[in-house]
Amino acid sequence: MGPTSTLRHEHEIILLVLNGIERGAGSLRATLLDDPDWLDTIVDFVRNFADRCHHGKEERHLFPRLEERGIPGAGGPIGVMLQEHEQGRAFIRSVAGAAPEARAGDTEAMDIASEALLAYVSLLRSHIAKENDVLFMMAERVLTPEDQTELGAAFDRVEADEMGEGTHERYHELAHQLGEH
Template identity: 30%
Template sequence: MDAIDILVNEHRHIERVMDVLERAVEYGRGGGDVSPVLFERAAHFLRTFVDGSHDAKEDEVFQAITSRGLLPGAGVLAALSAQHTAGRELAAELSEAVRAVTQGEKEPEALFTLSERYVRLHRGHTEAEEMRFFPMVRRLLPVDVMERVRAKFARIEATHGPLADAADALELAFPLPVPTVRRPGSVRAHPWVGR
């Protein structure tokens, strides 16, 4: 597995967290009670594992590409860097919104709106990387450079822990509901209510 394979694999784990957020928003807007703790833990995941680990790994790829002559401000690289910044800002806003909702200063809709914005950003960012940037990286970076980048990934992950494990923990703490056939009048508590 090369450095790009690692990043693509991490995208799949991040997508699982995006799915949890998306379903929580849908449930909350449908009248369900979604604890702000879900959004607090998601914001922690976004700051620690997406920004602190995954984006840091992508930054290593950016540096390797720029060392090969692609200007840091050129085209796709500039757009991806700006999206990293936007993601960092949205994660911070989500953390602040959790505090405000918990203290009764804002309505839960603030959590839903920020979560939707982050999910849209992530999905567009992932598509741009996987369709445009990663193929370019594979064309431009020789195997020995890719191996050095991969070695740097290991050091980054040692600092934060495995992103996949963090996604597993969040998904297990707030599992997606399984559609069930219910008898009229029966109520099934959502797994993330009251956590």
């Protein structure tokens, strides 16, 4: 599987979780009554799978290689993707900050968490569409076979060295649970 195929597959996992987030955030009080740790679970998935693993592969490996191949960074499509990654991180910081009070029943904290989650869902759906339909298509045109091989190896190192054995699979399983929530 090539690097853009790997990232597209991870997008499918993230989209599954976004569906679960949208449902859970839409009725957050009921969600937290059913699962008081739901917000913490969402924050864990987003920070570790979506951001550390997936965005890490993009930011540390794919994007620099694309810039080497002539795709503009700052002011171009890569710059937009990086800005959206930061925006997503800010939404998740809001969720994490509100989680303890929301879990304790504070309606204002629930509103903050719910609004941040729904904004995150909207941002990420749009972001994923841009990557899948524009940036990855550009990548497939400019990456050499050697680039593809090197990026695949770099992605494998992220999985093995940074995430740890079995972590990716655990987050896939969690994604299916969250998507069905």
